[in-house]
Amino acid sequence: MNRRRLVVVAGLLAAAELVLGLRVVQVMVLDHDRFDRLARRQQQRGLTVPGLRGEIRSADGYVLAASVERVAIEVDTQLLSYPDLFARAAAPIVGLKPAAVSRRLRGGRRSVWLVQRATREVGLAVHRLAPGAVVLVPDSERVYPLHGLAAPVVGFTGREALRTVGRAGLEHFYDALLSGEPSRYLAVRDAVQRQIRLQRVRSGRAGFDLELTLNACLQAACERQLRATVKEFGARSASAVVLDPNDGRVLALASVPGFDPGAAGRTSPKNWRLRPAQDAYEPGSTVKPLVAAAALAAGVLRSGERFECRGRGITVAGHWIRDHVEPAEYTLDGVIAHSSNAGMVMIASRLQPRFFARTLSAFGFGERTGIGFPAEADGLVPPVDRWSQLSEASLALGQELTVSPLQLALAYASIANGGWLPRPKLVLRATGGRETSAMEANWRRRVMDEKLAARIRGMLELVVREGTGQEAAVPGYRVAGKTGTAQRARDGGFDHSHYVSWFAGFLPLPHPRAVIVVAVVEPKKDYWASSVAAPCFRRIAAATVRLLKLPPQPPAPQARGAVSTREKIS
């Protein structure tokens, strides 16, 4: 009897053990992956923390944008014993109202971001309040130490969870380069879901730094002068470009009014625009030297030829085009120096329309410069088959087409450097660790020969010496340039209340080192380029020679037996 009982009990135990053994095999072998997954989900949580975003520096070493380490404070609401008490204690530390903190904690979610981009000290202070429930997650903040300086160039960033993403300007255009690679963290939790530790499982990499060609001091001077001009003349906006004609490096790219990239949301999106590259306006008389170059290249002008500009205007296709020069006969140099509309219309009328259009395209009008900036304006050059009878005259006077200040600066750079249209460079190089990727420099094309470029330079120097651009003269330096007062196209026509005042020029001759273009949009008190844009150009040019340490030049040699550029007609 006893033996039978023993056999029964042993059999039952063996059966139970077999069941247990089979279950163990099922859990540990057959369903291993599923249980492993469940355990991991319960105990571990992956966290991706973006790499520190790269810096943006100016050529003279100023930091325009940088990233600093911060922490994001995450709270596990289920592990908070006294949420209201915690809210009252944490609120003054993180700079929020206790009610706001309470609202966040009682939102119904277990894991709540109390605050992001907090300093480490703030994070530690909050962590001390509830060490079991507060987790500090590595975070970063984008800072702009120079505030609004070159803000439209640099742009600004936004946030997507813990990730900082470029929203405008170079921050947007070079987002992939600046972003770096994220670090991967593992948050390990215990059975009651308390976070035990944050373990880095993969180290990320900081983003590449961008070194710009901009000179921060020159940029600051440009912005200062533009602000003063906008204020003085009640203008809507103003742009300035300073570039080196010898290699296309952009030294300053100013757009006023601007914004503070640290608080971009507080400014109108209109001010986020980099106007010198993203806006295009009618260039007015600043295109006259280019038309003159086309006429000289086409050989349609006789040596010493004079153009009769006595009528205070000229009629083209039934339209009266007004002239503001003193009635006289002008040479080509005189037409440019005094900006005679009638003389320029006469010259342009001798050009074949297709050749004229090709000339404008050759100088880069109507196509993007390739500066490497989002939403760059390509300007407008109407195709020849859509020209009206008035178009040739209008184009010669810088109407019916639009160009960006940057495009105009590059066209003038080709005159300054002997005929090569440069490719603009805004980003000098991207560096990070040992890797370096240099942005290559090159020319886009040759647009005129050296002799023709020298001839145009001479005309432009005359503009500043005795023509409409005398206000642009910088004492001690030989300056060349051209004024331009353009009417803006509004509602399908031109009116007399919306103007753009231009001055485009370069210095010091005979070997220019800086091309400067100033565009003042819709000035109210005065609109003539000679009194609005030219003085602004002079002040920017003065800052340029000072900051680039350009030595003063001896005065220009006067050609023996120089002929007058105009002959008064009695």
Next chain:
Amino acid sequence: MIELPIERPSNQFLVRERDHRWLPALAATLMLAMLLGSLLFLVGWPRLQATSIHYDLIRLRAQVEELERQHRELEVTVERARSPELLARRAQRLGLQPPDPSQLRVVLPGGGS
């Protein structure tokens, strides 16, 4: 109770002699112990040191990270302080202004101008 006379053993005839085998045995034991000790030392000490250095390294890495963080913060502070716009405003407040280009004199290496 009757007490029977018992002959107890006596060791009066035993001669105490020194055991001369203990020395080699002791020596061998000590040698073995020293060998084992040396082995343990040779294996254990570097491991102990490695662990200690590893902890030092972790501490130093954390220190480096912290110092780099502080450096970045300070760099931003310096950049804010040397902002060209800020300096220009302060200089203007002190009555300073940029020189006119005509006031510039270039000093050549030879001493002329």
